[in-house]
Amino acid sequence: MTSSQFVSRWRGADLGLPIPEERHAVSVCLPRWRDNVGYEEGDPTVTGAMQCGYPRFFFHPDTARLFAECERQLARPGECAIAFPSEPVARRCAEFVARETGALVRVGAGFDGRVHAVLMPLAARDTAKAFWQHAGEIIPSRQAVALLEGHVAADGARAKQLLRERVAELQGCSAEDVYLFPSGMAAVFTAYRLFQRLRPEQRSIQFGFPYVDNLKIQQRLSRIQAAENAVAFFPRGTESDIDEVARLAATESLLGLFVELPGNPLLGSPNIARLSELSLRQDFPLLIDDTFAACVNLDTLPAADAVATSLTKYFSGAGNVLAGSLVLNRERPYYERLKTLLAEEFEDIFYGEDAIVLERNSRDVAQRIPRINANAARLCEFLAERPEVADVFYPARVDRANYERHLRPGGGFGGLFSVVLRDAAAKTERFFDALQIPKGPNLGTSFTLCCPFTILAHYRELDFAESCGISRHLIRVSVGLEDSDWQIERFAEALRECW
Numbered sequence: 001m002t003s004s005q006f007v008s009r010w011r012g013a014d015l016g017l018p019i020p021e022e023r024h025a026v027s028v029c030l031p032r033w034r035d036n037v038g039y040e041e042g043d044p045t046v047t048g049a050m051q052c053g054y055p056r057f058f059f060h061p062d063t064a065r066l067f068a069e070c071e072r073q074l075a076r077p078g079e080c081a082i083a084f085p086s087e088p089v090a091r092r093c094a095e096f097v098a099r100e101t102g103a104l105v106r107v108g109a110g111f112d113g114r115v116h117a118v119l120m121p122l123a124a125r126d127t128a129k130a131f132w133q134h135a136g137e138i139i140p141s142r143q144a145v146a147l148l149e150g151h152v153a154a155d156g157a158r159a160k161q162l163l164r165e166r167v168a169e170l171q172g173c174s175a176e177d178v179y180l181f182p183s184g185m186a187a188v189f190t191a192y193r194l195f196q197r198l199r200p201e202q203r204s205i206q207f208g209f210p211y212v213d214n215l216k217i218q219q220r221l222s223r224i225q226a227a228e229n230a231v232a233f234f235p236r237g238t239e240s241d242i243d244e245v246a247r248l249a250a251t252e253s254l255l256g257l258f259v260e261l262p263g264n265p266l267l268g269s270p271n272i273a274r275l276s277e278l279s280l281r282q283d284f285p286l287l288i289d290d291t292f293a294a295c296v297n298l299d300t301l302p303a304a305d306a307v308a309t310s311l312t313k314y315f316s317g318a319g320n321v322l323a324g325s326l327v328l329n330r331e332r333p334y335y336e337r338l339k340t341l342l343a344e345e346f347e348d349i350f351y352g353e354d355a356i357v358l359e360r361n362s363r364d365v366a367q368r369i370p371r372i373n374a375n376a377a378r379l380c381e382f383l384a385e386r387p388e389v390a391d392v393f394y395p396a397r398v399d400r401a402n403y404e405r406h407l408r409p410g411g412g413f414g415g416l417f418s419v420v421l422r423d424a425a426a427k428t429e430r431f432f433d434a435l436q437i438p439k440g441p442n443l444g445t446s447f448t449l450c451c452p453f454t455i456l457a458h459y460r461e462l463d464f465a466e467s468c469g470i471s472r473h474l475i476r477v478s479v480g481l482e483d484s485d486w487q488i489e490r491f492a493e494a495l496r497e498c499w
């Protein structure tokens with residue numbers, strides 16, 4: 001297998017092109033370090049070149065056209081529109097925007113009630129866009145095209161059933177306990193809302209430094225106004241942090257505990273066995289986000305009340321559809337309560353044509369992952385031995401015993417790692433620019449993909465990220481299926497160019 005079967009798109013001239021090269025791609029080529037900074041700064045030479053982006057962060061041009069059409073049909077002078085796939089979602093966004101901005105916000109139905117638009121003054125638009133990003137209950141680009149072109153879309157019922165069965169088989173549960181969503185964040189946000197309904201006034205625990213929106217949901221979408229009172233955050237996720245959680249749980253009732261296994265972007269694995277036991281003893285629900293376990297490596301469900309997975313990543317592997325799953329554990333005490341609440345709360349807003357694409361993409365997930373595991377392990381070994389490299393963060397190298405406790409037979413350490421160079425401030429930009437692999441957001445694809453993760457996820461809080469041990473110079477690499485030698489040579493060649 002050679003790289004030519006996969007996506008090239010690493011050159012400066014490729015700035016803004018979709019990765020992969022198709023209309024509904026969910027990543028975009030940001031090939032140089034300065035392009036990533038420019039994107040974060042809103043530099044028009046970068047944003048103007050972007051033909052797409054990660055769809056929760058950057059409105060796909062087809063989705064943006066749908067918003068424009070909603071505006072034309074529904075907006076009053078001075079109003080703008082962001083559309084959502086159902087009325088309850090639009091109302092959640094409207095309530096969030098009204099609370100955060102104090103603006104006059106309303107909801108209007110368009111396209112014969114198939115979309116609901118939040119209509120608001122232009123000044124409130126960024127806040128509605130933040131809801132779109134954090135909550136992930138989005139209208140994907142395929143749905144926008146179908147609505148705009150008026151074509152009748154497949155309902156995807158058969159694909160959704162197959163997907164539920166496939167996820168159930170991977171998670172070791174019944175298909176009845178698998179719920180599908182238009183993104184990984186929508187799955188987490190739904191779990192958060194269920195926990196909120198059980199304990200409306202209580203704060204949550206975020207254990208370990210999480211993917212950006214896992215924390216934002218708990219900070220911004222809580223009913224508790226001040227973010228610091230809404231969530232107790234333990235960025236390092238250590239054993240003594242578990243002692244502290246135990247002390248908290250003994251004195252107050254908790255909304256729930258959220259933890260990633262392994263974590264993003266340092267790939268650490270907290271002591272889930274201890275957290276799980278604590279959650280049973282102190283009676284709070286526990287949610288594991290197992291996205292980086294790549295669907296086949298770890299068995300996390302026995303330790304949790306619910307597991308959320310971004311199916312956008314390894315499950316899909318193709319980088320052309322967003323999706324998520326939430327799975328409930330029948331053996332845990334919260335099962336009946338969560339099931340009953342989901343019967344009221346759950347709406348199937350996962351778009352049928354996306355389900356059909358995802359079903360096709362995910363047929364070979366169990367075959368893809370072992371090869372990705374092997375490639376990543378080998379590349380990490382190579383980099384860890386190089387004198388130019390300061391740190392390689394990979395589950396086999398950090399908190400290994402905690403990770404291994406959940407390994408499935410034949411499971412591995414995944415395809416994702418982060419790397420920090422020696423003399424990082426002076427060397428990183430040149431190294432990144434020289435690296436001849438695709439560069440953009442997203443992970444879990446069959447082709448290798450990397451990004452300056454701290455810049456993309458935490459540009460406005462770099463000091464905070466560094467205070468949590470996450471270098472601003474960190475590069476996150478998602479290893480694909482190409483020849484291992486080819487992958488190693490790409491990194492070796494970039495190192496040669498900088499030293």
Ligand SMILES: Cc1ncc(COP(=O)(O)O)c(C=O)c1O
Nearest residue numbers: 136183184185211291310312323
């Ligand atoms: C650990 C983790 N959980 C959840 C998500 C969200 O998934 P999605 O983008 O499908 O909403 C991501 C990345 O985006 C992630 O890295």
